[in-house]
Amino acid sequence: MSVESIQAGKQLPNIAPEIINHERRPSKPKQTELWVLLAVVAVAFCAFLIAPMALVVIKSFQTGDGAATLSNYGAIIAQPEFLTSVLNSLKVAGASALVSVLLAFLLAYTVNCTNVPVGLKKAVCLLTQVPMLLPTITYGFAIIYSFGNQGLITRLFGTQLFDIYGFTGLMIGYVIYTLPTCFLLINNSFQFVDKKFIIVSHIMGDKPWTTFLNTILRPLVGTLAVAFIQAFFLAFTDYGIPTSVGGTYDVLAMTLYNQMLGSIPNFNRGAVIAVFMLIPSILSIILMTVLERYSIRYSKVSQVELPKGPVRDWLCGIGSVLTLVCVLSLFAVILVIPFVNEWPFDTSFTLSHITALFTESELSSVYTNSLYVAVMTAIIGCLFAYAAGLVTSRSKLPNWAKHAVDSMSSVINTVPGMVLGIAFLFAFSGSSLQNTFWILIIANIVHYFATPYQMIKDSLTKMNGSWETTAKLMGDNWFKTIVRVVTPNAWPTILQVFGYYFVNAMVTISAVVFLTGARTQVITTEISALQHLAEFDQIFALSILILATNLIVKGVVAAATRERGTVTIRQRVVQVATAAMTVRRDSRLVAAEQASRSGSPDFPLPTTGNRRGRTIFTGTLSGILAVLLVAFGFGAFSGTAAADGQVVIYTNADDEAVTAFQNALNANGFENKYVIQSFGTSELGGKLLAEGRALEADLITMSSYYVDSAQERNHMFADLTDVESQLLEDSSNSTAPAYRRPTTVQEGAIFYNTTVLRDEGLPVPQSLADLADPVYAGQISVTDMEGSSTADVDAVYSHFEPKLLSILDRFADPKPGVIDAVAALREAGLKIGSTTGYTDAMMEIVVPKAAELGYAPDHWVSADGTQGFGRPYPYMIFHNMQVLRLMDVRRVAKVGDTISDIKEGKNAGAFTVGVTEGSSQMGLSQAEFEALSPAEQDRERLMAREAFLAAGADAVIDTMDELPALLLG
Secondary structure: OOHHHHHHOOOOOOOOOOOOOOOOOOOOOOOHHHHHHHHHHHHHHHHHHHHHHHHHHHHHOEOOOOOEOOHHHHHHHHOHHHHHHHHHHHHHHHHHHHHHHHHHHHHHHHHHHOOOOHHHHHHHHHHOOHHHHOOHHHHHHHHHHHHOOOOHHHHHHOOOOOOOOOHHHHHHHHHHHHHHHHHHHHHHHHOOOOOHHHHHHHHOOOOHHHHHHHHHHHHHHHHHHHHHHHHHHHHHHOOHHHHHHOOOOOOHHHHHHHHHHOOOOOHHHHHHHHHHHHHHHHHHHHHHHHHHHHOOOOOOOOOOOOOOOHHHHHHHHHHHHHHHHHHHHOOHHHHOHHHEEEOOOEEEEOOHHHHHHHHOHHHHHHHHHHHHHHHHHHHHHHHHHHHHHHHHHOOOOOHHHHHHHHHHHHHHOOOOHHHHHHHHHHHHOOOOOOOOHHHHHHHHHHHOOHHHHHHHHHHHHHOOOOHHHHHHHOOOOHHHHHHHHHHHHHHHHHHHHHHHHHHHHHHOOOOOOOOOOOOOOOHHHHHHHHHHOOOHHHHHHHHHHHHHHHHHHHHHHHHHOOOOOEEOHHHHHHHHHHHOOOOOHHHHHHHHHHHHHOOOOOOOEEOOOOHHHHHHHHHHHHHHHHHHHHHHHHHHHOOOOHHHOOEEEEEOOOHHHHHHHHHHHHHOOOOOOEEEEEOOHHHHHHHHHHHHHHOOOOEEEOOHHHHHHHHHHHOOOOOOOOOOOOOOOOOHHHHOOOOOOOOOOOOOOOOOOHHHHHHHOOOOOOOHHHHHOHHHOOOOOOOOOOOOOHHHHHHHHHHHHHHHHHHHHHHOOOOOOHHHHHHHHHHOOOOOEEEOOOOHHHHHHHHHHHHHOOOOOOEEEOHHHHOOOOOOOOHHHHHHHHHOOOOOHHHOEEEEOOHHHHHHHHHHOOEEEEEOOOOOOOOOOHHHHHOOOHHHHHHHHHHHHHHHHHOOOOEEEOOHHHHHHHHHO
């Protein structure tokens, strides 16, 4: 009908129509699924973050009996060693953070602002991240075996470059630890620096330094500050590196560990130190939030060709290569030590240390455990971070809900791993989670949540915000949309999150060191235990296994997420819509048009070029992960030895004693019916006092001091009704409580280590009186005694020492040939220094008496002068060199008659000489030796000679008369 026909038609009355607006304000979507996800995330945070951390704070304000107090804070602050450790931590963390930022800036500048070859840029990006694939505790051992007295790099240079223990060693370790993080932060920020301003600055005639300041440094000031704070935080809270190279340089992480699992654990004061460790973490997050305001981001980054600068390129290229060489050369020992028999004495090739990883059940089981924990952490961590990301990025939930999740992420970022581990120890001791894989998995998920959450949140935020609405119009529900549209587009990020969680779960130690049990030991905690046994070949073999595993996982993730072309959002929506054959075509077109009008039409998404292959790969991987989730999920709670029907034995015994336990048990039909877990004395004592009745172990062997203390506090031990011990006469063990028995013959008897006696050449003592002989100096210890407190040990020694000192001058006679040999050496211009196993108090008696008899060294030093580090440590030799003004240790000769003497000399790098006759190694006095037949004397000389040479002696002589000819030629 035309307009004219309407006008010509019948006219309606001129009545204003009543307009009624039936339009209602649209109601907000219910989003039930997202509310459920929010509830799950909130409950998890409350149970595994807020509640455990609240317990730490509460513990810090309680006495051992639970009464409220502020005395813990006062006691900790009043301790000089606490303040010293805080200052030490601040100094070494600050210095290492500064160096890390400078080196990371050099590497990032080389990658982004120079014309060095593309291959070098890729190498820098890849190789800088290698340290992230190894646990930090390995860094310290790598430093020792690289720069120690017999280290790989030391042997290449022919001399030790610097002292590796204390500040220097910590700083090297921290720089290597924090460099990858600083590089990633700075390199990422370089992507947002518009380099066309460099060209503009050149055109305007600015000087190179002005160009650098205005176009490069100024836009990165905020990022550089954030990188420094992040590196400082990581170094300040790290536990792995100090435990290996900290030495006597106390830092806060070790103070916390010692307070929790030290000789006399105090968990309330340990909680105080944990609270103090939170302070710099919280401050760092606040500062990083403030500093982000100063970061410059250009709205558009131009891709321009950088101006030529050969000098710049050469300097930056050489600097970057040297930086990478210095970092990676430190880890060269990891690829060397496991393949030699015994570094540095026998460097012949062997695969025994590597094959032991797969043939020794103890080592293979910890690797399997680590895989369990890492895979489960990665699977559940991805799901949890994805759920949290959906809540904050793909929902219309109230802002307070989104801010709550963001706040939890920020809080987690401020909690050091050790503090989180302690919080879990307090919260879950005695629960069904204790000593299971689940507690390790949950701790790792919480500890590393912040970065995966941010990665997924950023990925989901960049996607088109109308996809869910479009899918709803197409008839799909929310769950189907997430599975079919959102998740495939987020899949590369999800895989990267999987790799991030996996790698960190493989290398972490700080968060799990307090939480593992006998059957849930992982590689990093096993490495920590092996260091006490000096099993460094196994430590490095396990480190290679970690590195290889992480490289494989990173490689698989990189291959799966590699871009093979991109498509736009418009194209992707059309593809998805076309595949949904149940939807009408007009709806598909509407969806495509809506996508092109909203969001970012050029947002790159993975191509579907090989859709079938991608589908098969994704389906297979998802199926494997699902199977692992179910299998490990059921196994995670049953991973304890109790579930396997095995008896769990905790012990602080050394390796030889553990072997004796195992032999005895196996010989009596208990093979495969028990599991023995070794700890340091203080570590096991701490577990007894902390876990009480919830302790995993069925049987404990350790000092009665800890056993009695734990029983008094926790009433945890049952009476031993079927255990009998052979007691002699009126031994104090006859009055021992019914819940413990001595594991040795009886207290008060002498127990000796045959290996030590043989190596040191000591005769077997027949009575306590024999121990007054100075040849046993430094070899005597109280192994177990009733209430063996430090005060009681001191009391025993206070009675023993005066008797020893009263007769010591009878044993100051120089050995045959010493006086004449020393005189000949002095005449040739050599200086004479002495190292001794005696104490300073003993030497005050021996030195004057020896001088009367004709022997007086130019200088002497005992272990008292080297902070208790006697043989086989080399520090007494170095002390002599310092006093006698000697510069080159290669021109120093160490002469001794014990294996410890030889080891001391070798560790120092000196020319080492063993003396057979009258030696402690031979174990015969001069008179006893001379009473032997010539054939017997030759046999004794030969045995001592072979022992010295096996220990690494450079030369062996029979008497001191031969020394001048050997040294002077």
